[in-house]
Amino acid sequence: MARKPLIAGNWKMNLNHLEAIALVQKIAFSLPAKYFDKVDVTVIPPFTDIRSVQTLIEGDKLLLTYGAQDVSAQDSGAFTGEISGSMLAKLGCTFVVVGHSERRTLHGETNETVLAKTKAALKNGLTPIVCIGEGLEIREAGDHVAYNVDQLKGSLAGLSAEEISKIVIAYEPVWAIGTGRVASAADAQEVCAAVRATVAELADAEVAAGVRVLYGGSVSSKNVGEIVGQTDVDGALVGGASLKADEFATLSAIAAGGPLP
Numbered sequence: 447m448a449r450k451p452l453i454a455g456n457w458k459m460n461l462n463h464l465e466a467i468a469l470v471q472k473i474a475f476s477l478p479a480k481y482f483d484k485v486d487v488t489v490i491p492p493f494t495d496i497r498s499v500q501t502l503i504e505g506d507k508l509l510l511t512y513g514a515q516d517v518s519a520q521d522s523g524a525f526t527g528e529i530s531g532s533m534l535a536k537l538g539c540t541f542v543v544v545g546h547s548e549r550r551t552l553h554g555e556t557n558e559t560v561l562a563k564t565k566a567a568l569k570n571g572l573t574p575i576v577c578i579g580e581g582l583e584i585r586e587a588g589d590h591v592a593y594n595v596d597q598l599k600g601s602l603a604g605l606s607a608e609e610i611s612k613i614v615i616a617y618e619p620v621w622a623i624g625t626g627r628v629a630s631a632a633d634a635q636e637v638c639a640a641v642r643a644t645v646a647e648l649a650d651a652e653v654a655a656g657v658r659v660l661y662g663g664s665v666s667s668k669n670v671g672e673i674v675g676q677t678d679v680d681g682a683l684v685g686g687a688s689l690k691a692d693e694f695a696t697l698s699a700i701a702a703g704g705p706l707p
């Protein structure tokens with residue numbers, strides 16, 4: 447089954463709403479409509495930027511989509527600081543990142559938390575981008591495939607095949623995030639193939655053939671071509687390089703198969 451590549455730009459805690467508007471305008475200008483037949487491109491700004499990004503994208507009928515970096519596992523109520531799935535859906539978000547390693551490490555999110563947030567996203571019609579990834583010690587011990595398979599199984603435990611078919615999975619080795627130390631294309635392929643095999647086990651072969659598996663960790667225009675050229679890698683979750691319009695447009699164009707903008 448042909449899977450359309452997805453390039454998702456996770457801005458993390460960068461750019462206020464005015465800067466967000468400027469960046470989205472530049473990306474849209476650099477990436478004409480023809481590219482969007484071959485690649486889905488989404489921006490994942492901080493919560494405070496989403497309304498401005500929505501207004502721009504809807505007002506100018508841009509072909510980019512947008513999403514959020516996190517979602518509450520709760521529906522509503524006394525959860526100070528939390529943002530619900532229904533709030534994000536009302537703002538027109540397509541995607542929500544769930545279980546990013548920075549949330550797992552810095553905010554103590556477990557596989558159970560990630561599963562609850564994944565359910566909250568699905569319940570509200572959002573596509574969760576469920577993140578997994580091993581630290582350096584696990585990679586150096588050679589246990590990375592088993593570790594990622596376990597993390598994925600824990601993060602998707604009990605979901606139906608239909609629910610799993612609506613999810614995007616992102617493999618992000620923690621040692622490659624923001625470090626400039628990108629995994630080799632073969633490293634990315636090895637884990638993404640194991641992810642797809644695990645989806646076949648948890649759901650079925652058809653769901654596994656259709657689910658999009660992204661790689662994340664120091665992706666740039668220099669390495670994206672080789673990475674998304676791997677059989678089981680269907681795009682990228684991009685951090686630092688998504689904050690530069692030209693670079694993000696260029697790497698999206700490469701994922702689309704070119705030509706360069």
Ligand SMILES: O=C[C@H](O)COP(=O)(O)O
Binds near residue numbers: 546683
């Ligand atoms: O969500 C994005 C990843 O954490 C990758 O970040 P990076 O491209 O800055 O390494």
